[in-house]
Amino acid sequence: MVRIVLDAGHGGKDSGAVGNGLREKDLTLNIVKKIGDMLKDYEGVEIIYTRTDDRFIELSERAAIANRAKADYFISVHINAGGGTGFESYIFNNTKDAKTIAYQNVIHSEIMRAIGNVTDRGKKRANYAVLRETKMPAILTENLFIDNPNDAAKLKSEQFLLQVAYGHVIGLEKAFGLKKKAKPQTKEKSSDKKLYRVQVGTFADRENAERLAEELKRKGYPVYITD
Structure with a gap:
């Protein structure tokens, strides 16, 4: 069993960063819920959330939740501010733990790919x-x-937020050697299905687009990749 704590940054009275009609606390919760939903498809994964709604939780309590659960890994999801652009990840500045460093290397790379x-x-x-x-x-x-x-x-695109979440999940899959649950194939009427389009232009490479498409297909949706 791998216990993973998902921490949506900020919440409640603490909105986090704001800008362009967005609030950090809303985006982080959205991403974390997507990560958790995808992780349900893996064997031997226990998902623990520090929050699942719009509430304020002290930073020390977030860490305490993970410590009490004896978690194997802790991910805190945030949105940046300050006039820059792009993605970055952090680990504790004094750590010498080889696993912490290795996990960052893998997860950071997979998010960038996604x-x-x-x-x-x-x-x-x-x-x-x-x-x-x-x-x-x-x-x-x-x-x-x-x-x-x-x-x-x-960040206003649900498709992009799905890609962010997907990068976190594939990073965890590779870091911890997670395996997908076997699922029986079920047939549905085409009229009952929802259609999602994954546009490969938003990915670094086609392989990642195809992997995300497979993720959605496993949830019962037909997916079409367009060049």
């Missing part, structure tokens, strides 16, 4: 409370800049 033509701001370190106080390997991801109009346009 979100496509976005600036890679690098794998970084910081003295953030949720990284310092957690007793297991932990990562904090900063997924674009809410105050950058171009980044914000992406």
